[in-house]
Amino acid sequence: MIEVEVNDRLGKKIRVKCEGEDTVGDFKKVLALQLGISWTKIVLQKGGAVLKDHITLDDYEVHDQTYLELYYL
């Protein structure tokens, strides 16, 4: 299990527990449920690079305590 820190820099900072082999899409779904919004309406970035839905967190080298930026569409 890893815990990823997601910040929208608008006043929300969410810690999401997930697995490394989860895809970004899955991660987004969990995150969206926590936020109470649609998972299709958010964009995640890691160091300015947009994360694509079909790729796993491991592939993006998202580890425990990784900081992800959250943007709303």
Place this chain on the structure above:
Amino acid sequence: MAHEISLSLEETNKLRLSLGLKPINAKADDKKDVSRTQGKENKREPNDKSEGAGADSHGYERSAFIDDKVSKLRWNLKRAKSKISSPVTLVDEDDAADGQDWLTSVGTRKKPKRTLDKVYEEQEEASQDVELGMKISHRMSDFSGRRNVILTLQEASVDAEDKEDVLVDEGVTQDLQQAKRLELKRMNQDRKRKGVGANFVSENEDQEATSLRLVNGKIVDEETLTLQQEPEASQDNRIKASIEPSASEDEERQTTDFAPIKIKKRKKLKSSSLSQKRSRPVSQIPKVTLVNEDAEDPAEEELQGFLKIRKSRSSKADSSERSAEQIAIEARKEALERKERATKVANVKISQEMVLDENSVFLHNLKKDLISNKSSSHKFEKLNLKAPASDEAQSVPGSKATDERASVFEKKDEPQFHEGLASTLSFLKERNVLPQQPKASTASLRSKDLELLALKQKLETRKVKEKFKEELSQDKIQYSREELDRIEELQHQEIAKRNQSLQKERLAGYNPEVKLTYKDERGNELTTKEAYKQLSQAFHGTHSNRRKLTKAQRKVEQRNQQNQHENFM
């Protein structure tokens, strides 16, 4: 401030289940984490041992940190710090004791040896029996200023077994290269100033090569070695070598000096050679033998000759066979034909307004049995009989002539179209193909009618006039002139009334020459061109610009004025 949301593992698992994702197994992860940390500790232990008391002395306790990452980071930080504080980490303990008074030992031979010791100890462990002697490609002075010197094996080809291993300090070699480059730069600048001829003696040449060797972890001058251990030299696996400048010879060559620049000139392809290439050798051109196709075959020639002879013969025979009488007969015949034609043309003229046009009536009359069908037309036989009769009357009577004429008429039974249009016409008349001058008849009819109508009109007018006269005479009243005029007008009106219908009848087929005139809105007459332009512009919904319009208008008005002027004149 950021509002941090964090769900517990159970809650997230619920969410994941609701999404159809695999729940996170916390226990397994914990175990993994534990194993991971343990592994790390295990890995670190030997490191710690090797590093000796250095790390321990800083009082580093890993167990204090729960978080893996932070602990790792701290560990790295500590390590870096320790490195900075005590640079002699790789040195043995007994050496480390010496290391305390390193200041005093600056410039001595021991220092480079110190760093190298460990490496060569390892090597000794690997092959204890073999005494290693490695060449070092630097002078002692190079090492004197610095403490930790790392020597690496100089690159050499694998094949060259004879070559000795040479130790090189990368930093020093780089410095040397840099220095050389600078020197060369300086030389170039000098050369530019003083001219190419100036001689320079490179400092490298001045430098004396001193050879150092590494034996048993100690750096030794080769000279001393050779002096001291000459008998041992053969036993030791040592190879003599002199110190060379670190850079390889090739490199030196490249860097040293002005090599004359070689520029390969591009060979110009001569145009002549090109043309030669293109032009074929003369021998290759196939020789064409000219064949005169007009030249006759012998056989053909024969044939032609024969034909010629025959032709000439036949013509000759014709000419010879014709007698003078025959010629006379032919001439007469021709003359007769001409006469006939003339008479027929005259006939046609007489019959008036015979127009041959390709209307349907004419085509309808053309039948298959036109030529053979002569019996039906009796009238024309009479006509034909008439014509010769008239001819006879006109011409001087002669037995011969009459006979010939008879023969001609006999011939006439056959259609003779070759004699010209007149004969053809006559033939057609014979067969009653041509309509019986319908136009002429209709025209005459029409003219008669018109005459009749005119007469009727006249009659009507007379009647009206008489009526008026009678009325006037009956009344016996003296009319004033005005009244008389009025009566006359009335009379005219009456006549017009009465003649109206007749006039209409008269003018039913009235077809005078039509003259079209075009007028614009202002009543000016336009030429066809201008009128067409107006029409087409109206049709297409376009119009010319104001300037053009005014220009055209002016033109039209000018012309109109001219016309009027001419009319007045």
